Amino acid sequence: MAKQKTAYVCIECGAEYSKWQGQCASCKEWNSVQEVRLGSSRSAAPLTSGARSGFAGGLSRQVQDLSEINLEALPRFSTTFAEFDRVLGGGLVPGSAVLLGGHPGAGKSTLLLQTACQLAQVMSVLYVTGEESLQQVALRAQRLGLPTQGLKMLAETSVEAILATAEQMKPQVLIVDSIQTMHIEELQSAPGGVAQVRESAAFLTRYAKQSHTVLFLVGHVTKDGSLAGPKVLEHMIDASLLLEGDGDSRFRMLRGQKNRFGAINELGVFAMLETGLKEVKNPSAIFLNRDAEAAPGSVVMATWEGTRPLLVEVQALVDESALGQPRRVAVGLDAQRLALLLAVLHRHGGVFTGDQDVFLNVVGGVKVLETSADLAALVAIVSSLRNQPLPHELMVIGEVGLSGEIRPVPSGQERIREAAKHGFQKAIVPKGNQPREPISGMEVIAVSSLSEALEAI
Secondary structure: OOOEEEEEEEOOOOOEEOOOOOEOOOOOOEOOEEEEEEEEOOOOOOOOHHHHHHHHOOOOOOOOOHHHOOOOOOOOEOOOOHHHHHHHOOOEOOOOEEEEEEOOOOOHHHHHHHHHHHHOOOOOEEEEEOOOOHHHHHHHHHHHOOOOOOOEEEEOOEHHHHHHHHHHHOOOEEEEEOHHHOEOOOOOOOOOOHHHHHHHHHHHHHHHHHHOOEEEEEEOEOOOOOEOOHHHHOOOOOEEEEEEOOOOOOEEEEEEEEEOOOOOOOEEEEEEEOOEEEEOOOHHHHOOOOOOOOOOOEEEEEEEEOOEEEEEEEEEEEEEOOOOOOOEEEEOOOHHHHHHHHHHHHHHHOOOOOOEEEEEEEOOOOOOOOHHHHHHHHHHHHHHHHOOOOOOOEEEOOEEOOOOEEEOOOOHHHHHHHHHHOOOOEEEEEHHHOOOOOOOOOEEEEEOEHHHHHHHO
């Protein structure tokens, strides 16, 4: 009789063990190690003969010199969305595997369906749905007013059947929605488990590499907000994209977390309309919809997203605390860095907030992941504490050090020019980012310490 292979796999991080144990030694999670049956030792490869023959002759194993590799054989092509192309690094690369994740209702399927319908007019596209019926996808396409001619649809969850169909059809773009619903017949575990997700993604990615097919995988988001199975998939795929957006906001942010063909942390902005997702070509304008009358605790800063600057509004609210331990809440910024900045403000700025609740928020749901927002956050906090509004035409950037110095930020010149383009007339910047030549219509105040910045406002 064939011997059954068994492994013990952590469903949180994908770590494997020879026997069951209560706590995973890798991610420290309890009761996350489960038994997975891998099939019999006699079993052959779970692919059809056609798929196996395609694998056998897919990749060239000849040794080549790096300078002799032909780069013109794999030209990029557009997704028909400029913002989508920006996040991908300039477009789609044949043979690449792209993982698109996001919360339920963020618009993952809508974005890929719009892209597939447009690409199907000029090339071969296969859309595989494992969660919805073909009628549901057709109704969504009809509601969005998309061209449906030419797009090939397949409702299937078996990886073997998908690859067999792909071998016959040979699509240029293959979309799988979603990877958590796919399964391989040889594995006895349920779809969505670590073993099924890993093996399904491995087979699909291998086919994409060998046939030069662009592969899109849709991934679910777990309850803690991270992409399901990230440790399992992040080494297999070429690009990992996350579609962010609150349910009560019509704006969606597509952020690149990993990209072998472009810059990471690139940001694409879309608006969810009745006709689907529409790209926002000037994202700074949507985040600067401010009241006509200046309010205390509000200031504009320029963050750097991928390869372009983005103007966002930072708001602060400082109020007397009724608790023994005042609250420190930051939305869109690092909450731990907020406590650090308040200590620097007290030590080097002479402003005490130890008995005040401090709340920080970045308008529009943008997450500022860099330290260039330090000075803007402190300026907004002082403005709210003193109940003194700042002028609308002011823009602030700068990193604050522990000794109270204002450090320069990368691409400072481009940030200042972006602010001037949107009508800002004053800018408080680090002395290291002071422009060499005057910028028309912009008064630049260069500071080297926190005390100088507070005097400037």
